Amino acid sequence: MRPDYDPRDDPPWAMQLVVRAEKLDPPSHEAVCEAAATAVVELLTDPRAADPEGEWREAVREWEARRIRKVARRARGVRWPEVQALPGVTVDVNGAEVRAFVPAPVAEVPPQIAKLQVAGLDLAPDEDPKPPPEPPYAAIALNPDITITTGKAAAQCGHAAQLLLRQAAQPDIEAWLSGDVRVHLTRDIPWRECVRHATVAVRDGGFTEVPPGTMTAIAWIVR
Template sequence: MQLAVQVEKSAPPTHRAVCEAAAMAVVRLLTDPRSTEPEGPWHERVRRWESGRIRKVARRGRGIRWREAQELPGVTVDHDGARVRAFVPGPVDRVPPPLAKMQVAGLELEREEPKPPPEPPYAALALNPEVTMSTGKSAAQCGHAAQLLLRRGRAQDVAAWVAAGAPVHLTAGLPWRECVRRAVVSVRDAGFTEVPPGTTTAVAWLETGRPPEPHRPLWRRLWPWR
């Protein structure tokens, strides 16, 4: 899955806003009727992609290149000054020309102070503070975390989250150990770029507004039959 971030020289978005917008764009594409309906035009491509590695590549563009990319099938999210488009997945060796013209490496944006979370329900995402990643890499990892949460979260909580527009909050200030304790899903990177294979890059959980359940280890929440 290709992700494109609009980065205009006059008003670049922030790191946090891009990460959140990328996660929201991924979820909205995956829950779009064009993806979910068996007769939908995106259904088979999304199904095939999700049956293997859910690799994501973040690119940046502006001006005419950004506008040309909007003609390709996908979903754009405008969020807190950031604009990110998630595109229908395809083969990595056949990237459409409008996307191939966009730069992949080197997307690094200002890391602003955290903002308060939205009203529940929302997805809380946390990036591993012990791992150095660019904004582009971080956005892809947030997309992974949101996707895994969509597929593995409790059905009723996921449904409420999606119905609310799939809001996302990139947490800050919580100790990493506490984030891992709360997490429902964990992202382990394949190691194609920036980090070694197997690196835990991000975790995620749903904030529902209800009192938290008694703690269970992450592996028990992912595989309750064990």
């Protein structure tokens, strides 16, 4: 048994994230991370998930009662339109398309998603990094002392955005949501300075790529 085993995780649930990554024109690493974070928040604040009578509300509640898990997969060609019919929210950020799906038990992933590749999504960084958007926006920083794939990074950014939505000060959350849920993956601020700014920090469960407890991402809202 894992030392960090939690009985609430039986059965394990996860939110699936699918990244559109065409061979000829793949998105950048940064854009995918920002789109993943945005998609997570857009789903969690969608009336179908946020309203007491929303059709996704119970699934989200059940998932958030456990350790938060997200699984990032890639789709290209006909696989991308195939998954659009499944319950979820798709966003396009700086040319990166990501769809977040309603959480479900990992043993019950729909076949259209289950057949998509999980490992190996590693995209090139943006050759022309985008400047921060106009406030308000969520700033997310990834730990520069660890090496993770784009897929893993996208999931960690999704975690950070979710924690920010649930734990930041209410006035900051309201300002962020009223500003089109903008997200910026910062690369030009030293990590230690980012940590001082951070409202939330993600510590990984250790299921893939990094040891349990590794701080992978941090986030705060800029107003």
